[in-house]
Amino acid sequence: MILNNRQMKILEILSAEDEPLNIRYLSDEFDVGIRTIQNDLKAVSDFLESNQMPQLDRGKRGYVGLEDIDGTLNKLLKSLYQTEAKDLILTPTERTRVIYLLLLKEANHLTISDLATYLGVSRGTLISDLNQLRQEIEVLPLEIDASKDGLKLTGDECVLREYAIGMYMRNANDSCIYELTDYHRASIWLSHRLPEVRSLDETCEIYMALQEAEKKLGRKFTARSFLFILTWIELTLERIQRNNIASMEEHKLKDLFETIEFKVAGEFAREITKILNLQFPMEEVAQLAIRFLGCDDAMNCPDYAEIFAEFQVEICRLVFHLGNELNVDFSENLSLYNDLVFLMRPLVYRINHGINIINPLLDEIREQYPVLFKMVRKHITGVEKLIGVSLPDDELGYIVVHFASIMERRTSLTGLRPNVLLVCDSGVGTSNLLRARITSLYEVNVVAAVTYGQLEATLQTKRVDYILSTMDINHDNVTTFRISPLISEKDKRLLDSRFQPKITRQLDVSTLLRILEKHCIIKDKAGLIKALSAVYRLSPEQQYWKEDDQMLKDVIRKDMIELGYLAKDWEDAVRRSGYLLQQGDCIEERYIDSMVSAVKAMGAYIVIGRGIALPHSRSSAGAKKIGISFLRLSEPVEFGHPENDPVDLLFGLSSTDNESHLNVLRDLTRILSNEDKVAQLRTLDSVEEILDLLNNGGA
Template identity: 25%
Template sequence: MDNRLSNLYSLLAKQQRRFQISELAAHFRVSTRTIYNDIDKLNELLETVGAAEIVIEKGRIQYECEMPIDIEKILFKNNDFINSDQRIRKIRMLESVLLLPDNFSSETLLQRTLVSRNTLLNDLRAVRKELENNEIILETIPFRGYRVVGEEARIRNFLAATLEQDPLLFETEGFQAERNSLVEIDELIEKICNEIGIQLSDESFQKMILHFWVTKKRLQINKSLKQWQKKEIYNKEEQVLFANKQAIEDRFKQPITKAELVYLANKLSEASITNFQELLTDKWLTFNLIVEQFITAVDQDFPQIDFTTDQKLYKGLLNHLRPAYKRTLAGESIENPMYEYVLENYQELHTSIRTYVPLLETKLKVTFTDQEISFFTLFFAASLERNKFFVPHKTKIVVICNAGISTSEILKSKIQNTFHVEVVGTFGAREGIKWLTENKVDLVITTIPLELKSIPVVRVNPYLSEEDRESIHRFVKPIFREVTIEQLLTIVENYASLSFQATKSLSDELTTYLNLPKSQEKKEYQPMLKEILTPDLIELNYAAENRDEAVRKSGELLVNSGLATNNYVDGMIENLEVNGTYIVIAPGIAMPHARPEEGALDVGFSIVTLKEPVVFGHPKNDPVKIVIGLCAIDHQTHLKALAELVEILSHEENVAGFTSATNKIEIMNIIEGGKETC
């Protein structure tokens, strides 16, 4: 039997010499990552029979054993592997039960699980209880066998979660044929993510492969999702899945309905991402405003740190909030591998964030778990780390981490705070390896097994232990201790009494001399709406024949006032084509905009009222009567004015005043008399 695991073990056991990971990857024509995964699987098998494990040290493999075992026998012929581990046995039983069609028999289960009849019956009782805990019933039908009864989406989610616990399943004889299917699904998801404009974390990517595979296998036994309610607006994930319907059917080798595509799109929207292009999606305006409110609230508890000026914090939270919201809506649980670390090292911060999370929950009408909330804490923790030190440019480093953007950011910050380095990027394994083929760095720091030919690699834990620091120290010179202005001033106060002004002057001088960040950095000013909206930015009763003309007019007003370039107007039109329905934020009101880098010069809004309403394509909020052109130079500076405008337009009398206005002064009076929100 041609099995790579068996062949790899045989090679290591027979030659009993040191192998480079890259050497084995070349021999088996796979990636180094695949070899690391194979070694993990082999060690799981070796543990079941009490054999010595394969040791990996600095990219080299050494295996010494007096009597090699028969890996194929364990995998395919000997049921000791399953019988020896009750947890694995139950997992395999669950997988079999959920992958079989209705009316399967005990004999079928015996053939699949390779256990005795008595063991099978005992395990079935445990499996039945496990299913019931997840609102799934294993029903016995007299003279016919068994069938699984439950909500199909729940069954699929539970099956995918079970498969995550069984990395060796696809190495067994009955699942060899599925390997090509998994490769095809891998390529398909990569294509879909590129079209959406997102990059999944490595962990999320593997979960998506399982969700696609589970959907395929459940459809093969005629278990499809029930009739679904047609939606009026489809998000970007759904649109891309619909566009790839044929490609999915080709890989599934069967037709697929829109209900199935929407289910897979939901799984994508729940996945943690490491990078994304700015997308207008459902609740995009709400997400932007409540993230700002959330950061401002937490900031009040930490006067020594200014969270509100940290653009990375804002973008990171905005990036994470949507999948967190989608997961919570779907009842999907998530575990933070750094949860205990958060509680031990950032207890005060985590307590503060738990206090203010209801700001998000109330607006979104969900309740986040403490595990989910701990991810929010990691974003703030990364911001704290960024505020501790200014690190001069030294060794160029790339961080590769599969646990998502929050873990990558805190690891990046810890590395920068400890060593004279420049972290030029954080990536998942897929994107990192791709990026390194075209760019050069001095060192790669990774939380996952990785072997590169021409670049040194240091593998570390996400929390960067002392042992990890020593490993990195071999390549770069570290900063041995953290220095803050507060610590220095405390020492000075032990020997001298300084006035408030003298303390401030000394603080500023030390900050400049030591190249440290200012403890109270000036906050980027957020102008009020009446400060940036002038009569020149208003056009009344404009005769637009279509939505493009209406949007272009709002952009031209921004250009004429020096707030944007013509390229920005083109970006508004392009964004309209991609996300047209979502820019219609309320009945009769559209808010087109483009990305800051597409030509935004300053913060501003334009207001265009239309002589005749124009259809934008929104099923509920059409036709549009008011077009508000938004120009933002970053993710935050415009938010105070935006919040004011949203508040003003939430009142029907103000909307009516906009549409009936015959001169610009009427609009300005509404703006200046509108309610102000902070």
């Protein structure tokens, strides 16, 4: 049988200890439940028995020990990662995984006898395993072809690799990427006890080349995304060596040429060529670029990654409708809008290119937030229509944690509290949720939430009493605990012994402001927030107000509104909405051409509601400042949208970046989500009345 990475670590820990260890210690060490550790210990025990090695000493009161007689166990551990599959006793599921990887790795046919010999099983057992594997892949564009020459795995090249990655990632421990030797041993080949495909030195150079690619992209991938990319590269290198190249349609290839991801993927490929003397075809460079585009970021994605406004509108609608149904005011949390918008870019690339992810927190998210999960599924349909498919639960779970972090978040009075540094490489949403859970449960001061790579630099600038991490890390100078982002009951037992549970009355600043605005005139909201923050500790999303924040009423003028325009067709209507933006000195003339080109290239994606379009383009196409124009047509025109044609209302949009216009879109979404206000947009007689509605309707 094959031990997974955690079971191997347990075996190493027990063999190094002179005295038995409490099972609860192992549970805390690996951040899993007692039952999981007990199952792991059974697997370790079965493994030792099958290899005729000393058995675990399962003492009373939950202690377990292991005595290494004459160093034989230590020798086994040293050789274990070099052990071939035939020397192990494998379960049927483990055998099917090894069979799949062997067929994937081999350029030529493999005979049933070859596979049976390699696995150390009978021909009949091997045939039974093959039948099981065929059943597992029958719904995919994959086949195991049988001929007189033997067996060969065929099908769509990307699906071949994605299926292998899916098998691997289900059990992979992404914390292995923090130590190169750990990753080398836990890689897709060695973790299944297949022969080593490259040396540790080669693995090191590939690992460092990927880290350099991260820097060039200006990004920090989540630990899971980094491991996913490394594994894709491992599989790609083996397949290229055997002339199995992942193809790509020419128009998709051309679309990637202008992206920074394609440029960096090309530089990475050239570096790998030097290391391994292996040529990277252009199509494989493009496939790697797509994987870069589909990676989640531990922090927000870089400024160059523009998000089209139609997704931003749908995010605003999701936040609006979810808040109404759950009776929770999400609208004042600008960080929620930002985080969800940035989540869209990699999500869309993954969905469009068939990249499936596995969310390790999915079961916990469903268990702890069942109503929220159901409601997000109900109201995410607008995003799904833009993408063209229903979101998988694994993707949906990451969206849910963003809302869960806001629902969990509380504020409290400042006091003498320990400074806590959070270390999380699982993405912005998970970091926010961890921060929210910690601050809602304990009297602590969270000084920052950082990635593992930012840890040492942060410790140089901030006073930190404790480090709470979602991964296995140790630090010589600061007490460190590993916890789950959702704070399990086991975590609470640990944290209760260190931190004061929160008992003070909490201040909801958003509610306070709504009460004040109802009964008072607030002349300087930013100043009020600043004054409150001097007395009360405010969460980050309550500190977003800035003096230069612009709302819808700040970016539309009377000369940017036109009623009763007779458009020849959709292009004429788009150009007219752009002309109105130009009237407001929001854009250069070339921006109008870019608005039209965007529709021609991507279709009627700008039609965001029944009869409503949002023409726009990239900020780099000539946007000078944030602006909204409003154009009402005397006769509606067809854009080619299957549900929302014809269009009679157009809101032209310009923006200089991804974030500064989110308040504007949020106000606009509130208006467009109200059927009565949309009806008024179609019936009001004067420009002044329309301007008044737009200025006040989003409040």
